Amino acid sequence: MKRFFSILIITLSITISSMAQTTKSVWPVMEKQMKPWVRWWWMGSAVDEKNLIQNLTTYQKAGIGGVEITPIYGAVGYEARYIDFLSPKWMDMLRFTVNKSTSLGLGVDMNTGTGWPFGGPQIKPENAATKLITQKYNLKEGEKLNEPIKVKEAKQEVAKLQALTAYGPKGEILNLLNQVEANGNLNWSPNKGNWEIYALFAGKTRQMVKRAAPGGEGFTLDHLDKSAVNVYLKRFNDAFGNKPQGIRSFFNDSYEVYGANWTPTFFDEFKKNRGYDLRNYLRELVGDDGNKETIARVKSDYRETMNDLLLNNFTKPWTNWAHQYQSLTKNQSHGSPGNLLDLYSAVDIPETETFGSSYFPISGLRRNKEDIRNVNPDPMMSKFASSAAHTTGKKLVSSETFTWLTEHFKTSFSQCKPEAEQLFLSGVNHIFYHGTTNSPSDAVWPGWLFYASVQMNPTNSLWPQIGGLNNYIARCQSVLQAGKADNELLIYWPVYDVWNQAKGLDIALKVHDVDDWLHPTPFYKLATSLSKTGYSFDFASDHLLSQSTVANGLVKTAANASPYKVLIVPQCEMMDLNTLNKIITMANAGATVIFQELPKDVPGLNDLSVRQSQLKTALGKLAFVGLTDGIKQFKTGKGQILLASDIQKALTYKTIKREELTDSGLQFIRRAITGGKYYYVVNHTAKAIDAYLPVNESGYVLFMDPLNGTYGLAATKVEKGQLKTRFQLKSGESIILKITKAKPAVTNLWNYLQAPGTALAFTNPWSLHFSQGGPALPADQKLEKLISWTELPDEKLKSFSGTGVYTTSFNLPAKNAKEYVLSLNQVDESARVFINGQEVGILWSIPFEAKVGKFLKVGNNTIKIEVVNLMANRIRDMDIKxxxxxxxxxxxxxxxxxxxxxxxxxxxxxxxLLGPITITPYN
Structure with a gap:
């Protein structure tokens, strides 16, 4: 008998071990970067070991993967606890944080500064953000200037005169800088005619660091000047003792260096990179009257030089500096006056951001007008960051997520889900919550808070159930970080069309200004059209194309990046001659290139007529032959160039297949893995979808539900050589497909719901007990029907934020259905469900449903539902009082x-819990 039980135990152990191995083989092994991370505000850097331990442990238990330290201003009354940034005590706290986080399995990122943008006490006026200041003078024949040429703008004592250019009546241009005496007097007068004189000074923006922490106050850095950047980083070198600090990644927030449109070395850099002297074009640089074409060309050259300076004097040196400390860089390039694709590509982890909330037609999703900003995050904006990572073979694409998603204290997890999913669909796979505040235990509720966050804080009444959201994001990201991006198209971004504008000066490409610089462009319209039709793609810059190669007819942008089947050039006015020649060379090497229209001109001013002639000659050699449906073809070498105003017709001609599942309204993103592919598919439509839909991959299809971790073999069939998979997704749901050539070890089938029976209604009264929250715990309640607890007679409930525990019983006469589905319907805001003492899970997102057949029994059943609500009512009560x-x-x-x-x-x-609650049998 003992031997029998020994064999039985061994057999059970093997079975359990086998099940565990199968589970591990289905979902990727969970690593910390797959979990959501948080921007961690250190208010006043008022941190101590006890509270750091408490906060970090709380984050880790909730499923957070790491923290990003950003010190900011502090709370009033706690000044005695403030710690100056980078002081010895601050460094002690940093090291303690890193060590404790490491022991908890958390990662630590760190802002290379306080608040934003970079700056601080080490930045003296000579290294501070710089702006050009121009003054205009008029002189007639024989006149002398009756005032010294000195800057008139207030508080510009350090401004230096860098150019003085005179324009004569017959087109004369004179550089008069050497005619200015030490006292500012101009020792020159015109011989004849009326002259305009432009003076250019290198002044200072005087911008201070926004939201600076103690010890971080000071002028904003001149990001365009390498020596200023070195001065800035030296403070960190001194504090670090030139030794690594265990920081995973150094972070830089969005470029918000207002008015910084110059640097003292600009003239020299411009002449070196653009080939002519900008001093001769001061009138065109600062104005928009006159020859619009010349003005636009000069300003395009100016903007390209701004890009060069920011890229080569800040972004690359900062990344190289971080690498010396065995750390990465994580950068929000948007807002920069440069080519976003190149700036994102120059760092290790490109980071986008969402600001405001998107509209989703998901049934039941709350979107109150008074609680949202008039800003819609745009997935195409996010694809600038993900494209930079995909085309350079980088694994991670991060996002500052949920910034101002709704008004404070009104953001539900169900509202977070589709916003995060939209990021996933755009290529983001490393979400950072914006954010959580390091709050001491003695701070009264609601603790310390940051002014622009969704308050992902432990004091949030939703926090006890944040694990539902965190686990969902972690499962999604475990898949989206696997393998490589699988996008078949590479779309050229015509940045010169953006830069070639006569209006304005520098152009900061902001998330908030996409209506100006992105939405009106043919590039954007083409990209959105291709996305809706079911094509997947990344964006390419001129610089990326210059480094790309072609092999076996595919475009290779980096050694460890997935290749692209087609390069698409959308309609554009301007194209650099080197880029055009490179594209033609790529086609000759075997690539397929599709032009929506041929470019019409070259950008910039230098040697213009020569370059225009060269462009015309290059385009003239493209001897296109008409094919069909408005498609023209030029064969060259091993490849071809197609010309088609309708890009989709050209793609069909080249048999580049789109994913037809988008016809149903579903959206997707793919990842290529060894032996197969992942599909992440989302239903953001208002309708439920239950249909066999095609996918452009063949093999075995495993469904994986990131909401709860379940999985099973999907129902499939092949029609006319096309694999079709049965999708069953309600509005707001998502699914992951793992398609492999090899048969998976999993044998269980996906649990489809079919033939619903009569729903079981809950007729017994509910008991409602309040287990935690405030300002005070209300008395227990008996409910004959489910209504908002704010409508119950107890006045305490109108201001209560916390957890309410609902319990009741129900009778199940027979258990003869294949599956049973619990539907909670309206939940405000999240619910943890237990049936017969067993935890079903956290139902935190639309449609608030779960398959519960395995928890039910014939006869009497008990159900307990712990519901958490928003902080809003308690905050409202505090403000009223x-x-x-x-x-x-x-x-x-x-x-x-x-x-x-x-x-x-x-x-x-x-x-x-508002319900109505039902349990529906399915056979």
Whole structure:
């Protein structure tokens, strides 16, 4: 008998071990970078070991993978706890944080500064952000200037005169800088005619670091000047003792260096890179009157030089500096006055951001007008960051996520989900919450808060169930970080069309300004059209193409990047001659190139007529032959160039298949892995989808549900050589497909729901008990029907934020269906469900459903549902009672429109379990 039980135990152990191995082979092994990370605000850097341990342990238990330290201004009344940035004590706290995080399996990133943008006390005026200041003078024949040429703008004592250019009546141009005496007097007068004189000074923006922490106050850095960057980084070298600090990645926020459109070395850099002297074109540089074409060309050259300076004097040196400390760089390039693709590509982890909220037609998704900003995150904007990573073979693409998703304290997990999914679909696979604040245990509720976050803080009443959202994101990212991006098209971004504008000076390509620089372009319209049709793609810059190669007819942008089947050039006015020649060379080497239209001109001013003639000659050699459907072809070497205004017709001609599942409204992104592919598929439509849909891959199809971790073999069939998979997704749901050539070890089939029976209604009363929250725990309640707990007689419930526990029982006469589905319908805002003492899971997102057949039994069943609501009602009550809870230095606290925050005027938010709740059998 003992031997029998020994064999039985061994057999069970082997079976359990085999099941565990199967599970591990289905989902990638979870690593910390797959979990969501948080931007971690250190207010006043008022941190200590006890609270650091408490906060980090709390984050780790909730499923957070890492923190990104950004010191900022502090809370009023806690000044004695402030620690100066990079002081010995601050460095002790940093090392303690890194060591504790490492022991917990957390990663640590760090802002290379405080607040934003980079700057601080080490930046003296000579290294501070610089702007050009121009002054215009008029002189007639024989006149002398009756005033010294000195800068007139206030507080510009350090401004230096760098150019003085005179324009005569007959087109004369004179450089008069050497005619200016030490006292500023101009020792020159015109011989005849009326002259215009332009003076250019290198002045200072005087911008200070925004939201600076103690010890981080000071002028903003001149990012365009390498020596200034070295001065800035030396402070870190001194604090670090030139030794690695265990930082995974150094971070730089979006480029918000306002008005910094110059640097003292600009003239020299311009002449070296553009080939002519900008001093002769001051009138065109600062104005928009006159020859619009010349002005636009000069300004295009100016903008390209801004790009060169930012890339070569800041972004690359900063990344090289980080590598010396065995760390990476993570950079938000948007907002920069340069080519975003090249700037993103120059760092290790390109980072985009979402600001505001998107509209999704998901059934039941809350979107109250008063709680959202009039800003819609654009997936195409996010693809600039992901394209930079994909084309250079980098693994991670991060995002500052949920910034101002809704008004403070009103953001639900269900609202977070589609916004995160939209990022995943655009290629992001490393989400950072914006954000959580390091708050000490003695800070009264709601603790310390940052003014622009969704408050992913442990004091948030939703926090007890944040694991539902965190686990979902982690499962998605475990797949989206696997293998390589699998995009068949490479689309050229015509940056010179953006730069070739007579209006303005520098052009900061901001997330908030896509209506100006992105949306009106043929490039954007083509990309959105191809995406909706089911094609997947990345964007390419001129520089990327210059480094690309062709092998076996495919475009290779980097050694470890996936190759592309087709290079597409959208309609553009301007193209650099080197880029055109490179594209033709690539086609000759075997690539397929599709032009929507041929470029019409070259950018810039230098040697213009020569370059225009060369462009015309190059284009003239493209002897296109008409094919069909408006497609023309030029064969060259091993490849070809197609010319087609309808790009999709050209792709069809080349048998480049689109993913037809998008016809149903589903969206997808693919990853290529050894032996197969992953598909991440999302239903953001208003309808449920249950249909066999085609996928452009063959093999065995395994469904993996990132919401709960379940998996099974999908139903498939082959029609006319095309694999079709049965999708069953309700509005708001997602699924992962793992398609492999080899048969998977998994044998269980995916649990499709078919033939619903009569739903079981809950008729017994509910008991409602409040387990945690505040400002005070309400009394227990008996409910004959489910309504918002704010509508119950107890006045405490109108202001209560926390957890309410609902319990009841129900009778199941027979258990003869294949599956049973619990539907909670309306939940405000998240629910953890237990049936017969067993945890079903956290239902935190639309449609708030779960398959519960395995938890049910014949006869009497018990159900317990722990519901957490928003912080909003408690904050509202505090503002009505004028209880002071927001008291910070600097910006203090603002609402979603950056006005003074006041929740007293809010309506009460519904809370709890509203239902109706049903259990539906499926056969």
């Amino acid at each position: 004028k209880i002071k809870w927001r008291n910070y230095h600097e910006i203090n606290f603002v609402d979603i429109n950056y006005k003074d925050f006041d929740a007293a005027k809010w309506d009460i938010m519904p809370s709890g």
